Amino acid sequence: MSEKDFQIDSGMLQFVPKGAYYEDQNEQIKSINDTWTSFFNYDRALFCLTTLLNGTGFSKGAMSHMLLSNPQAVTGREVIPAGLSFDYESKVIMYNLIKERTPRALKNLLMLAGKEGKSRVNNSRTRHLILEYIFHRGHHELENLAINYKGKLKTLIRHALGKQELNKILFGNEKLFMKRIGRYNENAQTVMCHIFNIPLRKDKVYARFEKIEQVQELNEAAKAGDVELFKKYMKGLPTLTVMGYRNTYKIPVELGSVYEKAKMGKRQALQMETAAKKAGTKIKVNYKNQDIYDLWKAFYHKVTVGNQSNIEEIAEAIRFKMKSKKKIDIGEVVIIIDASKSMQGSDTRPLHPFLTALSISSIISNVKDVLYVGGKIHPQTDGVIIPSGATDLWKGLIEAVLTGVKKIMVISDGYENSVKGLFDHVYKHFKKSGYDFELMHINPVMSADAKSGTVRKLTGEVTPLPVSNHKYLETEIVFNQMIENREIVKQLLIGKYKNLIGG
Amino acid sequence: MSSLFDILDFAGIGLGSVQSDDEMTVIPLVGGDRGDVASPSSLKFERTTGYGEMKFSNEDEKPAIVPSNMMIRGTGAQDHAMSGSGIVKANSSESFNNACCIEETQGGLLSATGNDEDILPIGLRKPLLDYGKRSEKGYSKLWHDIKGWLRGMNLGRRSAAHLRYFYDDKNINQALEEFAASFEPIENQIGAVIMFNGVPVGIEIMPSADHWDAYWQQLLRGCYGAELLRMKRLGKIAPSTLILPNIPEESSGEHVKEILIEFTNHLREEIIPILEQISVSDNRRIGSITSGLETRMITTDSGGGDVILQDSKPIYISLVL
Numbered sequence: 001m002s003e004k005d006f007q008i009d010s011g012m013l014q015f016v017p018k019g020a021y022y023e024d025q026n027e028q029i030k031s032i033n034d035t036w037t038s039f040f041n042y043d044r045a046l047f048c049l050t051t052l053l054n055g056t057g058f059s060k061g062a063m064s065h066m067l068l069s070n071p072q073a074v075t076g077r078e079v080i081p082a083g084l085s086f087d088y089e090s091k092v093i094m095y096n097l098i099k100e101r102t103p104r105a106l107k108n109l110l111m112l113a114g115k116e117g118k119s120r121v122n123n124s125r126t127r128h129l130i131l132e133y134i135f136h137r138g139h140h141e142l143e144n145l146a147i148n149y150k151g152k153l154k155t156l157i158r159h160a161l162g163k164q165e166l167n168k169i170l171f172g173n174e175k176l177f178m179k180r181i182g183r184y185n186e187n188a189q190t191v192m193c194h195i196f197n198i199p200l201r202k203d204k205v206y207a208r209f210e211k212i213e214q215v216q217e218l219n220e221a222a223k224a225g226d227v228e229l230f231k232k233y234m235k236g237l238p239t240l241t242v243m244g245y246r247n248t249y250k251i252p253v254e255l256g257s258v259y260e261k262a263k264m265g266k267r268q269a270l271q272m273e274t275a276a277k278k279a280g281t282k283i284k285v286n287y288k289n290q291d292i293y294d295l296w297k298a299f300y301h302k303v304t305v306g307n308q309s310n311i312e313e314i315a316e317a318i319r320f321k322m323k324s325k326k327k328i329d330i331g332e333v334v335i336i337i338d339a340s341k342s343m344q345g346s347d348t349r350p351l352h353p354f355l356t357a358l359s360i361s362s363i364i365s366n367v368k369d370v371l372y373v374g375g376k377i378h379p380q381t382d383g384v385i386i387p388s389g390a391t392d393l394w395k396g397l398i399e400a401v402l403t404g405v406k407k408i409m410v411i412s413d414g415y416e417n418s419v420k421g422l423f424d425h426v427y428k429h430f431k432k433s434g435y436d437f438e439l440m441h442i443n444p445v446m447s448a449d450a451k452s453g454t455v456r457k458l459t460g461e462v463t464p465l466p467v468s469n470h471k472y473l474e475t476e477i478v479f480n481q482m483i484e485n486r487e488i489v490k491q492l493l494i495g496k497y498k499n500l501i502g503g
Numbered sequence: 504m505s506s507l508f509d510i511l512d513f514a515g516i517g518l519g520s521v522q523s524d525d526e527m528t529v530i531p532l533v534g535g536d537r538g539d540v541a542s543p544s545s546l547k548f549e550r551t552t553g554y555g556e557m558k559f560s561n562e563d564e565k566p567a568i569v570p571s572n573m574m575i576r577g578t579g580a581q582d583h584a585m586s587g588s589g590i591v592k593a594n595s596s597e598s599f600n601n602a603c604c605i606e607e608t609q610g611g612l613l614s615a616t617g618n619d620e621d622i623l624p625i626g627l628r629k630p631l632l633d634y635g636k637r638s639e640k641g642y643s644k645l646w647h648d649i650k651g652w653l654r655g656m657n658l659g660r661r662s663a664a665h666l667r668y669f670y671d672d673k674n675i676n677q678a679l680e681e682f683a684a685s686f687e688p689i690e691n692q693i694g695a696v697i698m699f700n701g702v703p704v705g706i707e708i709m710p711s712a713d714h715w716d717a718y719w720q721q722l723l724r725g726c727y728g729a730e731l732l733r734m735k736r737l738g739k740i741a742p743s744t745l746i747l748p749n750i751p752e753e754s755s756g757e758h759v760k761e762i763l764i765e766f767t768n769h770l771r772e773e774i775i776p777i778l779e780q781i782s783v784s785d786n787r788r789i790g791s792i793t794s795g796l797e798t799r800m801i802t803t804d805s806g807g808g809d810v811i812l813q814d815s816k817p818i819y820i821s822l823v824l
Contacts, residue, residue, distance in 0.1 A: 341689075419521055
C-alpha cells in the first residue's frame with residue numbers, strides 16, 4: 001500500500017466494542033478490523049510497537065491476536081529492525097499482558113482460544129505465552145489468580161496443552177509437567193488440581209497453597225449453610241469470590257461485613273467506597289495508588305455533592321501524583337484550559353472533558369503556567385474551578401503569548417462562542433507579527449471514535465488532537481506523526497521498547 | 504405607539520458577553536431573579552386530555568409558568584404545542600384547551616413520560632400571534648402552517664403536517680445538537696436577545712436563572728436553531744460571519760486585548776438602540792389575572808409574543824420579532 005493511500009489514526013488503539021445507535025457493533029468491528037489489517041500490512045514492526053503505547057485492552061488483544069495468527073518468520077530471512085531482538089513480538093505481547101489488569105489480560109488470551117469473537121490460534125508462540133502468563137509468577141500471585149479466575153484458566157490451559165497432554169499432566173506425567181509448566185513454577189501441580197477439580201494424590205507430596213485450601217473450606221461451609229464458619233473462612237479472600245458463594249448459597253452475611261472483611265483491588269476500592277458507606281462500613285482507600293483521572297473525578301464528585309470526607313487526602317494524592325507521575329515532556333509550555341460550560345460533559349459522563357483536561361495538565365512536565373479561561377469558583381470551596389459560562393479563549397491565548405513560551409497547549413472542546421473566530425483571528429495576528437511559538441490544540445472528546453479531522457478546530461492552521469483519555473496523549477502525539485515521519489516514529493518506539501523491555 | 508424597550512422594563516438587567524456562531528448571535532441578559540414563581544422543576548407535563556388539550560401540573564406553593572409555545576413530542580401519540588404561554592396555579596393542574604396538534608395523521612394521547620420537549624420554531628410561533636387563531640379551540644389550526652414551514656426541505660415525500668419530520672431527521676437532529684452546543688449559559692443569565700445576521704429575531708427573559716438553565720436549550724435548539732437551519736437549507740439567509748476588527752501588525756499583546764475588548768463591548772451595546780426602534784402596535788391582556796400573574800400579548804411590526812407581569816413588573820418575556 002502506498003503511503004499516499006494509507007490513513008491511520010489512534011482510534012485503532014483505543015477501540016472499545018460498543019454499538020452506537022447509528023452503527024451497530026458488527027459494523028464497528030468490521031471497520032476497525034480493516035484498519036488493523038491495513039496497518040499490519042503497511043508495517044508489521046510499527047504495528048507491533050505501537051501496542052506499547054497506551055490504548056484499550058481490547059485493541060491490544062485484537063492486535064496481538066493478529067500478530068500471533070501470522071507467523072513472524074516464514075522464509076527465515078525476514079529483516080528485524082535494528083535495535084530489536086528476534087523474539088521482540090512475543091516480548092511486546094507479554095509486556096502488554098502483564099501491564100493489563102488481570103481480567104482484561106485473560107480475555108485477551110481467551111481470544112487465542114476462539115473466545116471474544118476471535119478465531120482460534122494455536123502454535124508454539126501462543127502456547128508459551130499462555131502458560132508463561134499464567135504460571136510465571138510468585139506463589140501468592142498464582143494462588144490468587146487460580147482462586148479468582150478458575151474457569152478462565154481452565155479454558156486457557158486446555159487450549160494451550162490440548163486434551164491429551166493435559167490429561168497426561170493431571171494424571172502424573174512429571175516430565176511433561178516440568179517441560180510445559182514446571183519450568184515456570186515447579187509447585188504449580190496443586191494449582192492445576194484445584195483448577196481442574198482433581199483430588200490431590202495421597203501418595204505424593206504437594207506444595208501447600210493456603211488460600212486455595214481456604215476457598216475449599218469456604219465452599220464446604222457455604223454448602224453446609226454454616227454462617228460462623230463461612231465468616232471465618234471469608235476473611236482475606238477476594239470480595240467477588242466471597243460474594244459469589246454468599247449469593248449462590250444464600251448465606252445470611254451482611255454486605256457491609258463482606259466489604260470490610262474480604263479483599264478488593266485498588267480501583268474496585270475507590271469505586272465501592274460509596275456503596276460500602278451506604279452499607280454502613282468503611283473501606284480504606286489508598287488514594288495515592290489511584291489513577292489521576294479517577295482522583296480528579298472523586299475530588300469533583302465530592303465537591304459537587306458537598307461531601308468533605310477524605311477530600312484533603314484526595315487533594316494530597318493529586319499533588320503527589322503530579323509530582324511523581326511519569327511525565328510527558330514537550331518542552332516549556334503554558335497550558336490554557338477551557339473551563340466554559342460545554343466542558344461539563346454529558347449526563348452519562350459528567351465533567352469528562354474538564355477532568356480529562358485536568359488530568360492531561362497533571363502529566364505534562366515543564367509547565368510554566370496553567371491558565372483557566374471561563375469557569376467559576378465553586379461557592380463552597382476555596383478556589384475550586386468548575387466549568388461555567390461562555391468561551392473566550394482568545395484572552396487565554398494573549399496571556400500565554402505574553403509569557404514568551406515557545407509552546408502553548410490549549411485544551412478545549414473547540415466550541416468557541418465569545419466571539420466565534422476571535423481565537424483564530426488573534427492566533428493569525430501573532431503568527432503574522434513574527435511571534436515565535438507553537439500551538440497544540442488538544443480536544444478532550446467524549447468518545448475514542450472521534451477522528452482528528454472531525455473534531456472542532458479553534459483555528460484552521462492547527463489540527464486538533466482528539467484525546468478521550470489522558471493516558472492516550474502520548475499515543476495521539478505519535479499517531480499524528482506516523483505517516484509523515486514514519487522512520488522517526490519507529491525509532492522513537494524502538495527506544496521506548498528498549499526502555500520498557502530491554503534488549 | 505410606545506417603544507418595546509419602554510414596555511419591557513429592562514431595569515436591573517445587564518448585558519453579558521456576546522456569543523456567536525456564524526449567522527446567529529446571542530446577547531445574554533443577566534440579572535437577579537425577577538419573579539416570585541415556582542421553580543421550573545415543579546412544572547410537569549401530565550398528558551394530552553384530548554386532541555388540542557394539554558395538561559400541566561405544578562407541585563410548588565407558587566404559581567408556575569409554562570413557556571410560550573412549548574411543544575411535546577412523544578411516541579405513538581399526537582404531538583402537541585401550546586398556543587401561547589400558560590399559568591398553572593400553586594399545587595394544582597391546568598388543562599389548556601386551545602393547544603395545537605402538530606402531527607396531523609398520528610392518533611393517540613401523550614402521557615407524562617418518554618417525551619421530547621422543545622419550543623416551536625419562530626415561523627410557527629408567528630401565526631399564533633393572531634389573537635383569533637391563538638384562542639381558537641381547534642386542534643388542527645396549525646397544520647396548514649406546518650406544511651408550509653416544512654415545504655422545500657426534502658424530508659422525504661411525506662406531505663402531512665408532521666413537525667417531527669424535521670426534528671427526527673438524523674442530519675437535522677445532529678446539526679441542532681451541534682448548534683445548541685455552540686452556546687453556553689453564563690452565570691446569572693436570565694435571558695437573551697437573539698439575532699440572525701445582526702437583526703434581532705427574539706427576546707427571551709425568564710423569571711430566574713434557574714428557569715433559563717431549564718429552558719435555554721429548548722429555545723436555542725428547538726426554536727431559534729431550528730428556524731435558522733431551515734432558512735439556511737432553503738437559502739433564505741445569506742451565509743455570514745461577524746466581521747472581526749482589524750489588528751495592526753505592530754500591535755503588542757496588550758494592545759490586541761484592548762482592541763478586542765472594545766470590539767465585543769461594541770457588539771453588545773449596539774443592541775440597545777436597535778431595541779429602542781421596535782415599536783409596539785398592540786398590547787392586550789390574555790385571560791384573567793391568575794394567582795397575581797397577568798398575561799399580555801404584545802404585537803410589534805414584525806412579530807410579538809407574551810409578557811407575564813407580577814405586581815405590574817414583567818417577569819417573563821418571550822417575543823419573536
